Amino acid sequence: MLEFRVLGPVEVRIDGRLVDAGPPRQRGVLAALAVDAGRPVQMDTLIDRVWGDSPPQRARHTLQVHLSRLRRVLEPPEGGAGRDADATGSGAGRDAAGGEARLVRRSGGYLLDVDPDRVDLLRFRGLLDQARDRQQPAMRQATLLRQALDLWQGVPLADLPGDWAARVREACHQQRRDALVDWAAAELRRGNPAAVLAPLAEAVAEYPLAEPVVAVLMRALSALGRDAEALDRYAAVRTRLADQLGADPGAELRAAYQAALRGGPATDRRGEPERQGQHGPQGRHQPVPAQLPLDIPGFLGRDEELDRLDAVLRAGAARPTAVTVCVLSGTAGVGKTTLAVHWAHRVRDRFPDGQLYVNLRGFDPTGTAVSSGDAVRAFLAALGVAPHRVPDDPSARTALYRSLLAGRRVLVVLDNARDAEQVRPLLPGSPDCLVLVTSRNQLTSLVAGEGAHPVRLDLLTDDDARGLLAARIGADRAAAEPAAVREIVAACARLPLALAILAARAATNPRLPLRVLAAELRDARGGLDAWHGGDRATDLRAVFSRSEHALSPAAARLFRLLGLYAGPDIGLPAAASLAGVSSARVRPLLAELTDAHLLDEHEPRRYTFHDLLRAFAAELGDTDVPGPDRESAVRRLLDHYLHTGHAAAMLLHPHADPLPLAAPEPGVTPEELGDREQALAWFAAEQRTLLAAVDRAGDAGLDTHVWQLVSTNATYVDRGGRWQEWLPVQEAALAAARRSADPAGEARTRRLLGLGQARLRRHDEARAQYQHALALFGDLGDHAGQAHTHLSISWSYGRQGRHADGLGHAEAALAAYRSAGNKAGQADALNAIGWRYAQLGDHEQSLTYCRQALDLHQATGHRQGEAATLDSLGYAHHHLGQYEQAADCYRRALELFRQAGDRMHEAELLVHLGDTHAAAGDVDAAARQWRAAVGILDDLDDPDADVVRAKLDGLGRH
Structure with missing residues (x-):
């Protein structure tokens, strides 16, 4: 008989003999299929289960290889396994397995076709399901649960690494604990407490904080008259809960304790556990979220x-x-x-x-x-x-x-x-x-x-469907035309969404007879194919069409255009650009759509579709909007995001090189962002939308939009640390720039891709991109582009501690910036050179370069650069023993960061200033600065607060 085992090491056995299922990764593939035996598992899910967040570059190919080998294990060719198989001892297993398990290809995945009882985990769960029938005798329940527990051979998936295997193990252990407690409870109900003592004692040793296990052990001890031992068990677990979790025993454990005190039976697992308060174990107040959407007034049925x-x-x-x-x-x-x-x-x-x-x-x-x-x-x-x-x-x-x-x-x-x-x-x-x-x-x-x-959840009953319609349009009106109500309910297939949309039209047209609506539904044909209810008279497209036809021409046009858009939602200004009208003109159109329940304002000035309505609008956009109008609308929307994003990026980094954007399409009104805070808020709100816009531009063949949209987002992505998410998008942007035969775009995109790779510590890949970018910028004669790239390379080397290598590129950046006449860039490069010298121990040279950088930053008005350079100067002075000068630099930088509202850098400067005071022997001043830093870091919940506390503790010891 064939068996798949995962409740222990992953194994395949034939009549008790172990079959070679291959190396660990191949056994991982087998386990990923076996836990869902009889159900298809998608390829992406298999890859995630086997490799987690680190799949190989050709994961699908590697997976196919493992699957092919597993198929040979389970389904040998006709004629037997052959001489080699007999020699290894696995041939007999393969022959026997051939008729009992198959790997079957399903759409997008694979299925292990085998009797679930041949997989120990599924058999375990099946036995648990049988045992949950409370009508069964206790003996039968105990037998089923004991059979389930006996299937365990050790730690589930013991030989498999990764998060998925860990999650399965965690769930299995939880189910095993529950099964053990249920088995023990069943044995107690049948009067057999002695049988459970040893297994429960072992379980308590394994799970010392599992209260149900301790509770049922206490009940067994009490049933044997050993109440003193039960009370000792309670005292031990109460101490562990208090010491390790800061918690008190729950209701079930307390019930077992009370029973042991009075020498009577304790309540079983069915008692409701007592909840904790709204404070954590340390007594700190925790917020109480209340995120439920609004309830529907007049909810009926169900x-x-x-x-x-x-x-x-x-x-x-x-x-x-x-x-x-x-x-x-x-x-x-x-x-x-x-x-x-x-x-x-x-x-x-x-x-x-x-x-x-x-x-x-x-x-x-x-x-x-x-x-x-x-x-x-x-x-x-x-x-x-x-x-x-x-x-x-x-x-x-x-x-x-x-x-x-x-x-x-x-x-x-x-x-x-x-x-x-x-x-x-x-x-x-x-x-x-x-x-x-x-x-x-x-x-x-x-x-x-x-x-x-x-x-x-199935369709509404006839009574509930009629009740829903009557509640929306008025009971008297519904009662006056019962035949029409019945026909409308039938035409809507008792589907609540269809009923609600039709009721909205009836309610907004109180003089319209219901029989007219019923006749329109009867005559309409062609609804949403994907949502056909199986009856030709029930067609959702007809329901949506009637509401859409009731719109004003301008609102109907906007509805169709919204169907062309692929993002998760859309803001009011973007909707205006999509339609090619002003925000003032689009606002009442959006209000009309929301009033008609064809659009939802899920946040102020942000709109989204129900997915059925989105599909309906998309069909109308494809069929009813002429091709040139569709293309213009899509380009207007992309131009809106591109020009608004570019303006936002320049607010975040005023000294960056602007993109050479083409003029926006007529009708596009980019959003006006007044300051850095508004720019940050815009990027935060539009991240998922911008990802969708990049995809839409790619689908439309607008390669320049692709790489420029990605480029505008780079500063926000870098400051927000979102490179893991955006790196594949950067790679798509590079492909688009190359397709567009735009060497300047390709150079810029390669440099930004390198930045993302360096942020993720993929420095070799990053520098390969930087070298390509340098060559392209050189061919273009773009000295500023070369300088930016050299500075990026210098920073990458610095991240690796290779400051001598980084120094050379910082010097090359300075020369290129001077050739370009870029003063702000020269200041950045001078500061980078000074910092590299400081890290190499040449603090005098560091001062020379950083002072030049400071003068240029002040001349160009680059306040953030000035603050960063003052920090570098303070570092050099400190390491030269010039503590007064260091403190002065740190104070000036601190003031600039405070003016910018940059609290994180403010805290860092306070720490540096405290370090200088401590080195100068002024421990009181050092303590003041460090305490102020701790206050900010605690407010920001930053873990570095503990590092600074350690400095304060060190002062106390000395």
């Missing part, structure tokens, strides 16, 4: 589904060690979000520590789904975490999110999820939380892997 959601909430109390997850699934427009938000409002008092909500946009037609990393980042912000304190590593970010929710009762609503992989990083670890997911997919792997509760 009683059965609401009861099922209530049952999920109650079931969570019976699983005090596992977070409760519910998946609400159904077709688009069926009302998943409406129901989820309504139910969340009904039960939010059960979650006093907060409610988190995110629209994951998993089925956005543009493919611009919200990444798990961005969603976790947003949740951390809602929980009070400062942006710079959010880890860059996705795993660390998720770990921080789960730590903040530990012990808190929070409701998490994940709306419009694409798949289980998008959801998993957003699941808390706290059993006091509940997660409600909505999706068009059933997310069966989430049900199988995380024990999620599936709730399917």
Whole structure:
């Protein structure tokens, strides 16, 4: 018999004999398929599971090689494995496996076609599902659970590295703990407490903070009359909880303690755990987010589904060690979000520590789904975490999110999820939380892997559909034309979205007979093909068309043009440029679309579609807008983002070389940004939109727009540390610049790509790009471009501690800047030379160059450059023992950074100033500066605050 084992090392066995499944990566591929045996796994998901964030360059090819080898293991050619297979001992296994398991190609992925009972993890979960039937006798439950526990052979996926394997291990261990507790409880119910003592004692040693395990062990000890031992167990775990978590025992453990005190039976796992307060373990106040969208007034129906959601909430109390997850699934427009938000409002008092909500946009037609990393980042912000304190590593970010929710009762609503992989990083670890997911997919792997509760949302009943329509248009009006109401409900297929749109038209036209609407629906044909309900009389395109036809001509034109746009949302000024009108003229058109429920103003002056409406608008844009008009509209929109982005970039870096932009299309009105803060806010709001704009420009063959859009975003990306996300976009920009045969654009793009690679410490790749850029700038005679590139190379060498190499390029940058007559660049280069000399220990030379840099910065009015140079001067003076001069430079730089509102650099300067005071022997002055720095760093939640505290502690010891 064939067996796949993952509850231990990954193995394939035939009749108990081990079959060679290949090297670790190949076994990783097998495990990635086996845990979802019987269900297709997408190629991208397989790659992520096997290699995580570091796939090889030809990951798909390598994966295909592993799959081919696995197929030979599982499906040998006819005629047997041959002499070599017999010699290795694996041939018999291959022959036996041939008829029991197959690797099957599915659209975009692969499926391991095998009986789930042949995979130990799936058999384990199947036995748990059978045992959950509370109607079964305790003996039967205990037997099933014991069989499940006996399948374990050690640490799951023990020989596999990576985040995915770690997540699976974590989930498996949680399920094993739950199964062990359930098995012990079943044995206690059948009067067999002695049988559970040894396994539970081992489990307590393995999981010393798992309260349900300790609680059931205490109950077993009490059942045997060993109450004193039970009380000792309680005292030990209470001490561990206090010391390690700063927490008190939960309700179930306290119940077992009370039972041991009085010598009576304790309550079982079904008691509801007591929640913690709104303060963390150290007593620090934690924000209470309340992110639920508005509930729908007059919500009707869905009683059965609401009861099922209530049952999920109650079931969570019976699983005090596992977070409760519910998946609400159904077709688009069926009302998943409406129901989820309504139910969340009904039960939010059960979650006093907060409610988190995110629209994951998993089925956005543009493919611009919200990444798990961005969603976790947003949740951390809602929980009070400062942006710079959010880890860059996705795993660390998720770990921080789960730590903040530990012990808190929070409701998490994940709306419009694409798949289980998008959801998993957003699941808390706290059993006091509940997660409600909505999706068009059933997310069966989430049900199988995380024990999620599936709730399917179907079409409305006839009564509920008629009730919804009556509530929107008025009960009297609906009662006056019951036949028309029935026909409208049938034509809308009892789909809430279709009903709501049609009801909006009826409500805004109170004199229009309902029978006229019914006749229009009956006569209309051709609805949205992708959303056809199976009945030719129910056509969503007809529903949307009727609302669209009721618009004014200008609003209808804007609706069609919005369908040409691929971004996740659009701001009012961008919509104006898309339409080629002023903001004043587009504002009432947007209001008309929102009033007609054809557009949603999800943030002030920012608009988005429901995805069905987006598909409808896109079809109209393709069919009803003439080709030249479509091309002009797309170019206007791209010009809007390009010219506004360029203006924003120049505000962030006034001394940068401007791009040689072509004049914008007629009708484009770039946004007016007054200062650096507005520029930063614009870039922050438009990041996902700019990514979509780059893609749209590529699709339209506008290569110059591609590389220039990416270039305008470079300064913001660099200051925000977003190179990991934007580096592939930079590579696409380089390809576009090369296609456009624009050597200046290619040179600039290569330099920016090199900057991103250097930021990510890929210095060899970066310098290769820099060398290409230098050659191109040289061919063009662009001295400033060469200078910028030399300065970038110098900085890259400095990042590696190669200051002598960096010095040569800083000097070359200075010469090129002088040839270009670029005073601001000369100042930057002089400061870079001075800093390199300081790092090489020649502080006198450092002073010479930095003083020249300071004069030029002051002459050009480059305040940030002046402050940075003063910092360099202070460093050189300090290391020459000239503490008074150093302190003076640091104070002047400090004032400039304060004027700029740059608190991070202000804190750094305070630390430097304190260092100088300490070196000069003025420990009181040093302490004042360091304390001020700690105050700022604490306010910014910067970990360097502890480094400065260590300096203060050092003063105290001396």
